[in-house]
C-alpha cells in the first residue's frame with residue numbers, strides 16, 4: 375500500500391491486519407521512506423519492523439490489490455502504471471467526481487477521471503463495484519452526509535436544498551502539521567472552516583444526493599473542527615416535501631437500511647454520537663421531522679478514518695474481489 379505513514383494508511387493497515395484474506399505486501403511513504411513503520415505507526419506492532427519504501431510503480435508492482443492513501447493529485451500517475459488487472463483502491467479524491475468542471479473548480483487541477491464509487495449503500499453502487507479493478511473511496515464528510523440524507527431523497531421526502539453542518543475530529547486533516555490543528559488551537563474549542571460553499575466535499579455530496587433524488591440537489595455545507603482525534607457528526611436538514619410526515623420518514627429510513635450491514639438506524643428518540651462508532655465501520659443514523667420548521671432533520675455519526683476512509687476502502691475491496699462484504703470489518707465501537 376502507498377501512504378503507509380499517514381493516518382488513512384495507518385487505519386487501513388490496522389484493518390488489513392485483522393482481515394483473513396489479506397497478506398500485507400510492500401508499504402510505501404514519501405518523506406518517511408527508509409523509516410521503520412514502528413517509528414511512525416507504533417500501534418501496528420505486527421508491522422513494526424517493516425521498512426517504508428519509496429512510492430514507485432516498481433515497488434507497488436506484483437500485488438493483487440494496491441491501496442493509495444496519498445494527497446490529492448498524486449494517485450493518477452501511480453495508478454496509470456499499475457496495469458488493468460490490479461485492483462487499485464484510491465482513498466484520495468482524484469477519481470470521485472463525475473463532472474470535470476466541478477473537479478477543476480474545487481481542486482484547481484485537471485480532472486484525472488472517474489472510477490466506480492466506493493459507497494456500496496448508494497443504489498447501483500454494489501453492481502458497479504463487483505469485479506471492478508478501480509475503486510474511488512468517498513470523502514469522509516460525503517460518506518456521513520450521504521448516508522444521513524439518502525433515504526429522504528431516494529423516497530422523495532425532502533426538497534433538493536440540503537443544509538449540512540458537520541463536526542470532524544482533527545485526524546481528518548491528515549498528519550502533516552498545520553497551524554489551525556495545533557493542540558492549543560483545537561483543545562477546548564470548536565470552529566468552522568471552508569464556510570460559504572468552498573469545501574471540496576460539497577460537489578461530492580451534491581453528486582450523491584442528486585443521484586438518489588433523480589434531480590439536482592444543492593448542498594450548503596459548513597464543516598467544523600471538533601476537539602477530538604476521530605469522528606464525524608453530520609447534522610443535515612432540508613425542507614420537507616409537501617405531505618411528508620414523521621411516519622413517512624421513519625418508514626423510508628427503516629426500509630433503506632434494514633439490510634445494510636454497516637448502517638444502523640437508531641431506535642426512535644436516540645441520537646448518534648461519535649464515541650459509539652469509534653474504530654468501527656458502523657454508521658449510526660437518526661431522522662426526525664420538525665413540524666414547526668417543516669424540515670427533515672437527519673444526523674449521522676461515523677469514524678472518519680474507518681467507515682469514512684479505510685473501512686469503506688476494505689468494504690469496497692471485498693465487493694470488488696467477490697468476498698463477503700463484511701470480511702475484516704466490525705460494527706463494534708470502543709466506549710467510553
Ligand SMILES: NC(=O)C1=CN([C@@H]2O[C@H](COP(=O)(O)OP(=O)(O)OC[C@H]3O[C@@H](n4cnc5c(N)ncnc54)[C@H](OP(=O)(O)O)[C@@H]3O)[C@@H](O)[C@H]2O)C=CC1
Nearest residue numbers: 377379380381382403404405406443444466546548549683
Ligand atoms: N484522514 C482522513 O480522515 C481521510 C483521508 N482521506 C484521504 O486519504 C489520503 C491520505 O490522507 P491522510 O492519511 O489523512 O494524510 P497524511 O498526511 O496523514 O498522509 C499522507 C501520506 O501520503 C504520503 N505522501 C505525501 N506526499 C506524497 C507524494 N508526493 N507522493 C507519494 N506519497 C506522498 C505521506 O508519506 P510521508 O509521510 O512518508 O511523507 C503519507 O504516507 C488523502 O487523499 C486524504 O484526502 C480520505 C478520507 C478521510
Ligand SMILES: CC(=O)N[C@@H](CCC(=O)OP(=O)(O)O)C(=O)O
Nearest residue numbers: 466467513514542543544546547
Ligand atoms: C478535519 C479536516 O480537515 N478534514 C478534511 C477532510 C479530509 C477528507 O477526508 O477528505 P479527502 O479524502 O477528500 O481529503 C478537510 O476538511 O479537508
